[in-house]
Amino acid sequence: MDLEIKTRKEKDIPVLTLSGEIDVYSYPKLSKALAGYLDQSVDIVINMESVKYIDSTGLGVLANTAAKIAQKKVHLHIFCTKTNIKKIFEVSGLLQKNLKIFDSEATAIENSKKS
Amino acid sequence: MKTSSHLFHVDMPALSEYVGSMRLLIGGISGRMGFSLEEVEDIKIAFSEACNNAVQYAYPAFTGAEKVEIKIKIEGFQLEIQVKDFGRGFDVSSPPKEHAVDDPNPHLGLGLHFMQSMMDEMKVESTLGKGTQVRLMKKVKNPSLPQTEA
Numbered sequence: 218m219d220l221e222i223k224t225r226k227e228k229d230i231p232v233l234t235l236s237g238e239i240d241v242y243s244y245p246k247l248s249k250a251l252a253g254y255l256d257q258s259v260d261i262v263i264n265m266e267s268v269k270y271i272d273s274t275g276l277g278v279l280a281n282t283a284a285k286i287a288q289k290k291v292h293l294h295i296f297c298t299k300t301n302i303k304k305i306f307e308v309s310g311l312l313q314k315n316l317k318i319f320d321s322e323a324t325a326i327e328n329s330k331k332s
Numbered sequence: 333m334k335t336s337s338h339l340f341h342v343d344m345p346a347l348s349e350y351v352g353s354m355r356l357l358i359g360g361i362s363g364r365m366g367f368s369l370e371e372v373e374d375i376k377i378a379f380s381e382a383c384n385n386a387v388q389y390a391y392p393a394f395t396g397a398e399k400v401e402i403k404i405k406i407e408g409f410q411l412e413i414q415v416k417d418f419g420r421g422f423d424v425s426s427p428p429k430e431h432a433v434d435d436p437n438p439h440l441g442l443g444l445h446f447m448q449s450m451m452d453e454m455k456v457e458s459t460l461g462k463g464t465q466v467r468l469m470k471k472v473k474n475p476s477l478p479q480t481e482a
Contacts, residue, residue: 218352240355241384242348270355272380273442301373308449309442 218269219243222250230260230329232322236267239275247275251282258289260329264322265297276309283315292317294325338406344383346391346398346417351383354402358413361404365411366472374450375411375470381443382415382466390419390464409472418463424456 220243223234231254239247254261263279265271283293295318297303306312319325340361344350355376362375383400391398403414447454451468458464 238352240348240380241351241387270376272377272384273446274384276442301370304370304373305377305446308446 220246222246224250227262227326230262230326231257232262232264232326234264234267236269238270239268239278240270240272241274244274244278248278248281251278255282255285258291260291260294261286262294262296262322262325262329264325265295265302266299266322268297268299268302271302271305273309276305276311279316280311280314287315292329294319294329296320296322296325336406336408340402340404342402342404344400344402346387346394346400346419348384348387351380351387354383355380358404361406362411362470365406365409366475367411367470371470371473375413375468378447378450378454378468379413379415381446382413382468385443385466386415386417386419386464389422390417392420409475411470411472413468414465415468416463416465421458421460421462421464423460424458 218238220235220237220239225232225234233250235247237243251261261282279293279295286293293316295306295316297318298320303318306316306318312318317328319328340357342354342357344354358379359372359376362372367375383402386400390400398419399417401414401416401418403416405412405414444454444456447466447468451470453467453469455467456464
């Protein structure tokens with residue numbers, strides 16, 4: 218299953234909606250999509266409700282992005298309620314670092330800002 | 333009751349585009365064995381991480397002959413997955429390092445951690461210049477499906 222990425226803006230906050238699988242084959246597509254926002258000083262919301270699978274390569278892209286934008290005092294906010302996807306984040310330990318998961322997209326956007 | 337014993341053997345080209353297809357195979361087989369939905373997802377993750385390491389790091393380039401040998405062994409309620417490459421190998425005594433933030437190929441060194449966390453047992457053998465073999469083992473905790481005779 219391929220990875221699809223749709224982007225939009227909500228109150229100047231970029232929202233990326235992902236669907237499909239983020240794995241060793243598709244992670245470069247996510248990396249390329251996020252690269253466009255690294256120079257902007259704004260939180261990024263990632264909607265992962267339709268993501269069926271993510272592994273360490275996908276986590277690596279998210280963690281790397283979060284670390285880079287943290288230098289500009291902005292953050293990556295993830296919306297995901299899927300138990301299997303949240304488990305991967307929990308096992309990885311990344312939630313103790315720069316990544317935050319919200320259980321609604323609206324809440325993720327409300328907690329986002331431009332620095 | 334007879335114990336089932338089956339072996340699947342696939343030689344996968346060492347290309348990332350095929351890992352997802354192999355993941356479907358593993359998911360189907362493990363689901364049929366009686367693992368729970370959560371356990372099937374765990375097995376798919378662990379297996380994929382083993383394949384990821386092989387396709388990303390075993391061979392300097394793909395020229396057409398490079399392969400990842402996958403063996404799936406079923407012994408009763410015990411599943412063993414072997415992922416073997418014939419590439420450069422690595423020093424198993426050196427722990428994986430987290431790459432720099434500006435590394436264009438972000439790799440967190442989480443592969444081994446996921447394999448260990450998601451499976452009952454994980455063994456890695458590697459010889460520099462000859463390749464690496466990962467063995468992943470997991471047993472169905474609460475067998476409820478009848479075993480088919482071999």
